[in-house]
Amino acid sequence: MDAPRKLKVATTSLAxxxxxxxxxxxxxxxxLDLLEIVEFDRSPLTDIKHCGHCDIGLIEGGxxxxxNVHVLREFRANCKILVAVGxxxxxxxxxxxxxxxxxxxxxxxVYATEAGLASGVQIPNDPELPxxxxxxxxxxEVVKVDYFLPGCPPSGDAIWKFLTDLVAGCSPHLGYGLxxxx
Amino acid sequence: MNENDIILSVLARHGNDGTRLMQILRETQEALxxxxxxxxxxxxxxxxxxxAEVEGTASFYSFFHIEPRGRYRVLWSxxxxxxxxxxQDLMLQxxxxxxxxxxxxxxxxxxxxxxxxxxxxxxxGPAVLVNYRAIPRMTAEGVEQMVDLICxxxxxxxxxxxxxxxxxQVRRKDRLLDHGLxxxxxxxxxxxxxxxxxxxxxxTSGLRGRGGAGFPAGQKWEACRNSPGADRIVICNADEGEPxxxxxxxxxxxxxDQVFEGMTIAAWSIxxxxxxxxxxxxYRYMLExxxxxxxxxxxxxxxxxxxxxxxxxxxxxEIHHGAGAYVCGERSALVESLEGKPGRPxxxxxxxxxKGFLGLPTDVNNVETLANACLVAVHGGAWYAGVGTAKSSGxxxxxxxxxxxxxxxxxxxxxxxxxxxxxxxxATNTYAVQVSGASGITLTTEEFGRRISFEDVPSxxxxxxxxxxxxxxxxxxxxxxxxxxxxxxxCTPCRVGTAVNARLMDKLAAxxxxxxDINELFKMHRLMQGTSHxxxxxxxxxxxxxxxxxxxxxxxxxMKSLDFEPAFDLDSALSQARQMTGRDDSGAHLSNSEST
Numbered sequence: 001m002d003a004p005r006k007l008k009v010a011t012t013s014l015a016x017x018x019x020x021x022x023x024x025x026x027x028x029x030x031x032l033d034l035l036e037i038v039e040f041d042r043s044p045l046t047d048i049k050h051c052g053h054c055d056i057g058l059i060e061g062g063x064x065x066x067x068n069v070h071v072l073r074e075f076r077a078n079c080k081i082l083v084a085v086g087x088x089x090x091x092x093x094x095x096x097x098x099x100x101x102x103x104x105x106x107x108x109x110v111y112a113t114e115a116g117l118a119s120g121v122q123i124p125n126d127p128e129l130p131x132x133x134x135x136x137x138x139x140x141e142v143v144k145v146d147y148f149l150p151g152c153p154p155s156g157d158a159i160w161k162f163l164t165d166l167v168a169g170c171s172p173h174l175g176y177g178l179x180x181x182x
Numbered sequence: 183m184n185e186n187d188i189i190l191s192v193l194a195r196h197g198n199d200g201t202r203l204m205q206i207l208r209e210t211q212e213a214l215x216x217x218x219x220x221x222x223x224x225x226x227x228x229x230x231x232x233x234a235e236v237e238g239t240a241s242f243y244s245f246f247h248i249e250p251r252g253r254y255r256v257l258w259s260x261x262x263x264x265x266x267x268x269x270q271d272l273m274l275q276x277x278x279x280x281x282x283x284x285x286x287x288x289x290x291x292x293x294x295x296x297x298x299x300x301x302x303x304x305x306x307g308p309a310v311l312v313n314y315r316a317i318p319r320m321t322a323e324g325v326e327q328m329v330d331l332i333c334x335x336x337x338x339x340x341x342x343x344x345x346x347x348x349x350x351q352v353r354r355k356d357r358l359l360d361h362g363l364x365x366x367x368x369x370x371x372x373x374x375x376x377x378x379x380x381x382x383x384x385x386t387s388g389l390r391g392r393g394g395a396g397f398p399a400g401q402k403w404e405a406c407r408n409s410p411g412a413d414r415i416v417i418c419n420a421d422e423g424e425p426x427x428x429x430x431x432x433x434x435x436x437x438x439d440q441v442f443e444g445m446t447i448a449a450w451s452i453x454x455x456x457x458x459x460x461x462x463x464x465y466r467y468m469l470e471x472x473x474x475x476x477x478x479x480x481x482x483x484x485x486x487x488x489x490x491x492x493x494x495x496x497x498x499x500e501i502h503h504g505a506g507a508y509v510c511g512e513r514s515a516l517v518e519s520l521e522g523k524p525g526r527p528x529x530x531x532x533x534x535x536x537k538g539f540l541g542l543p544t545d546v547n548n549v550e551t552l553a554n555a556c557l558v559a560v561h562g563g564a565w566y567a568g569v570g571t572a573k574s575s576g577x578x579x580x581x582x583x584x585x586x587x588x589x590x591x592x593x594x595x596x597x598x599x600x601x602x603x604x605x606x607x608x609a610t611n612t613y614a615v616q617v618s619g620a621s622g623i624t625l626t627t628e629e630f631g632r633r634i635s636f637e638d639v640p641s642x643x644x645x646x647x648x649x650x651x652x653x654x655x656x657x658x659x660x661x662x663x664x665x666x667x668x669x670x671x672x673c674t675p676c677r678v679g680t681a682v683n684a685r686l687m688d689k690l691a692a693x694x695x696x697x698x699d700i701n702e703l704f705k706m707h708r709l710m711q712g713t714s715h716x717x718x719x720x721x722x723x724x725x726x727x728x729x730x731x732x733x734x735x736x737x738x739x740x741m742k743s744l745d746f747e748p749a750f751d752l753d754s755a756l757s758q759a760r761q762m763t764g765r766d767d768s769g770a771h772l773s774n775s776e777s778t
Binding site for chain 1: 613614626627628650653654655731732733734735736738739740741748749750752754755756757758759760761762763764765767769770772
């Protein structure tokens with residue numbers, strides 16, 4: 001059998017806190033083993049700005065604005081296997097707490113009626129800025145997602161097991177102990 | 183003797199009986215090298231069948247040749263376990279050394295090299311058949327030497343004798359392999375019990391068919407005994423064709439007396455006078471030894487007339503040879519083959535117990551089932567049911583092969599966990615086990631606590647181990663080609679379905695697949711399960727289904743396109759922000775299509 005080629009992995013954080021990426025770093029010295037079998041494409045770890053053709057895409061965070069949609073689509077278009085990593089990507093998570101409020105109420109409160117605002121402040125409308133969505137969405141509502149890795153964040157061990165299963169070509173199975181939602 | 187005389191003498195030996203066509207064809211081919219058109223014509227005239235019927239049989243089986251073949255015919259066993267042991271490289275090496283394309287006969291008519299389905303030597307592969315003699319454990323040096331022997335025209339009888347040494351790797355013995363019985367002991371016990379009581383004991387024992395289907399043996403014997411008929415037939419199904427299975431090879435090699443005695447006990451119980459062992463073509467090398475055992479048993483009064491002094495207990499056994507057709511493991515196909523016809527499963531109008539071989543009530547049992555019947559005869563049904571699980575009494579022989587330190591045959595009481603077998607055979611880093619062969623079930627790591635039994639994971643005997651280096655899509659693809667090759671072609675779902683599946687799997691493996699192809703595979707799985715004529719078609723998609731379910735990433739990483747529609751209207755989701763900011767530029771809009 002030929003030596004397996006290294007699988008390409010891309011990662012990003014959308015409406016998340018980078019906690020899941022920190023958890024990825026928590027696999028510690030196994031990062032070296034991981035680098036034996038995978039190669040990182042677009043990721044905060046590499047600072048590559050756009051995603052090339054990849055085998056696995058890891059998405060942290062939910063979708064809260066237009067830019068998130070574009071990034072997520074770029075990942076979906078380029079990654080054969082797309083994984084929702086962590087509570088926000090899976091369910092919307094903490095940022096989705098704003099979903100019971102109307103976006104216009106939030107924007108008005110933050111930029112118009114909040115006490116202590118400087119005079120002349122208005123809701124930012126620069127085309128450079130991405131517009132927020134009415135609500136925060138889990139990523140599977142925007143693109144097809146292949147696997148869900150829950151946890152806030154998933155532990156380093158869980159991420160390790162999950163990735164090594166994927167690399168081995170085996171449907172990932174965390175099992176008791178590794179699968180958790182908190 | 184000229185060719186015609188040879189054919190006539192073979193015909194005479196078989197009484198010009200068309201139902202013995204398989205044996206006539208095999209013996210003729212062994213003498214003449216291949217079955218030429220005029221040979222088939224002579225045989226057809228001799229047995230009084232049409233030429234088309236004779237050619238129909240001759241062309242159905244892989245091991246019959248109606249075209250000239252090389253003086254040396256090298257067939258590489260091509261089970262997935264042989265592949266894991268590097269058979270493809272060795273075959274390539276051999277072809278290059280012989281300046282030969284696989285499947286073609288060399289210009290000088292000396293040699294052909296090709297692949298064949300699993301030859302039952304998975305614990306000592308990569309294996310080859312040379313002129314249907316089995317040679318296990320091929321190596322690069324072995325290939326070199328073999329090429330020299332072929333090129334110098336050395337007859338097989340002068341090849342190194344140790345090459346042909348097929349060993350019995352028995353790793354764990356239990357009640358069956360440690361039976362401690364002497365020839366005749368079990369038969370005497372059965373005779374003392376009497377036929378009805380013997381069948382009653384068999385029913386008490388809960389002994390179920392070991393070929394995989396698990397039909398209660400006692401019920402089968404009873405049905406056969408109660409069927410009206412001038413005579414009855416006992417058939418031992420030794421067509422061990424399920425890839426990865428070689429436990430019957432061990433029984434036939436090390437315990438032939440128990441197998442023959444089980445048949446004789448069946449004959450005593452159901453009042454049969456004729457018995458046949460349907461031995462798979464790949465086990466041709468056992469023929470002479472088995473016949474010697476039969477001769478010995480005849481001499482000892484354990485076969486023939488008035489067996490063990492019982493007046494009217496007449497029974498004899500004949501070994502009948504298959505010719506490389508997996509489907510003949512299906513019992514009605516086996517009976518068809520035994521009658522000299524292509525091995526196509528019958529319509530289930532009649533149970534074989536009522537109308538089987540030549541229309542007579544026929545009992546077909548697996549080799550292992552018959553060997554177990556000896557234990558029931560000696561120790562009784564209650565003793566037999568003392569080990570195993572509630573619905574799976576006794577022990578099971580497992581043929582363990584693949585990624586493990588100690589491949590071979592293991593006998594366990596039913597209920598043993600997959601994990602236990604893996605630990606015993608020295609398997610490490612295991613991530614899949616294929617139980618019960620190509621038609622069986624694919625187990626993944628979290629299922630290793632499951633138990634080998636009819637209640638949980640039934641097994642015909644194969645237990646193939648895959649470690650993390652292996653690609654499960656490759657396994658499923660390999661099996662899809664196996665089934666496409668072995669489908670008998672009788673019913674459309676199987677004939678077409680197996681071919682379509684093989685093409686889809688190739689497409690996926692080549693990286694040209696999409697979700698569409700996966701859906702097609704699932705559709706075909708449902709269709710073939712529901713509509714195939716026999717078990718071959720209805721189980722042919724099991725490995726594809728299981729790997730798609732449990733090893734989906736192995737498929738996904740090769741897919742090209744993925745289809746998806748978002749769950750909500752993305753552009754409307756920006757409505758409030760557009761309103762609040764007064765923006766309407768392109769960045770303030772989203773389309774629902776996936777293009778970025």
